[in-house]
């Protein structure tokens with residue numbers, strides 16, 4: 001079958017027209033893939049920045065397709081475990097170390113499959129699972145965002161961040177963001193955000209607080225130098241949820257700020273099966289349509305990755321498979 005297969009940190013992944021389909025475990029079922037979507041995770045794997053890399057593994061975590069004649073999406077997380085608060089040690093994600101979704105036939109546990117939201121086409125639905133799940137859990141399960149609260153979502157142009165923004169607006173929150181260019185600032189404001197500042201400006205945090213004040217919730221995936229500034233922007237009793245560390249470690253975090261303002265600093269990663277069910281329901285209820293940056297055929301995987309790395313992208317990059 002056609003597949004994008006990881007080789008090694010040095011050689012990356014290659015598009016293969018004749019990849020021998022791997023045998024799946026007994027409780028897995030086979031889906032004929034229609035479309036898939038890239039995540040930053042795929043880029044980290046290609047750069048060797050992901051634990052437990054194995055050669056000859058089909059990449060890709062997201063997707064949608066046909067199972068028993070009906071259109072489906074599936075939860076990319078396997079073996080979450082019994083505790084809704086955190087994943088089990090056996091938890092893993094399609095696309096490393098398990099074979100993933102950049103191929104014609106993917107095997108997933110039967111319990112991970114759900115009916116595709118009917119208002120989304122295959123391309124849109126393929127963009128939803130991993131990023132939508134991550135956004136939903138960070139915003140609602142972990143931060144407990146409520147209507148009327150002020151939420152700041154950093155790096156608003158990213159795949160997960162845009163779902164956070166769409167979900168937060170739909171929930172009735174007051175939504176703010178940071179981003180890296182004037183073009184993205186304008187696009188975010190058109191989506192209904194109350195304020196957007198450019199994180200490349202030296203004093204973006206001071207500009208933010210003087211114009212918009214403090215916020216109740218922050219959702220971040222960048223970390224790095226901006227992290228302590230985001231903490232400082234929280235109201236007393238506020239909550240920051242981190243789900244990523246794109247820019248690495250953060251210095252200058254002040255314990256005094258955290259304890260004196262009674263802040264909650266929480267981690268979040270993808271989500272439980274219940275989070276996935278709740279996310280799909282929320283998307284259907286509010287008729288959320290994922291923001292798609294661009295669609296490439298599977299054979300153009302290299303161009304799709306180049307687009308993801310360009311930093312100019314706004315939303316999800318999708319691969320069509322059949």
Ligand SMILES: NC(=O)c1ccc[n+]([C@@H]2O[C@H](COP(=O)([O-])OP(=O)(O)OC[C@H]3O[C@@H](n4cnc5c(N)ncnc54)[C@H](OP(=O)(O)O)[C@@H]3O)[C@@H](O)[C@H]2O)c1
Pocket residue numbers: 038039040041130131134154155156157158159160161178179180181184199221222226243244245246247268269270308311313315
């Ligand atoms: N823990 C999990 O379960 C989980 C799940 C999904 C993703 N993640 C992590 O979340 C991060 C984003 O993933 P993605 O798939 O959404 O990636 P993506 O679509 O490639 O987006 C990249 C993100 O980085 C932001 N960014 C870049 N430089 C920044 C800066 N200096 N300050 C603030 N933001 C900056 C971008 O903001 P602009 O576009 O606005 O510039 C954008 O939101 C990655 O680190 C990924 O590994 C974690």
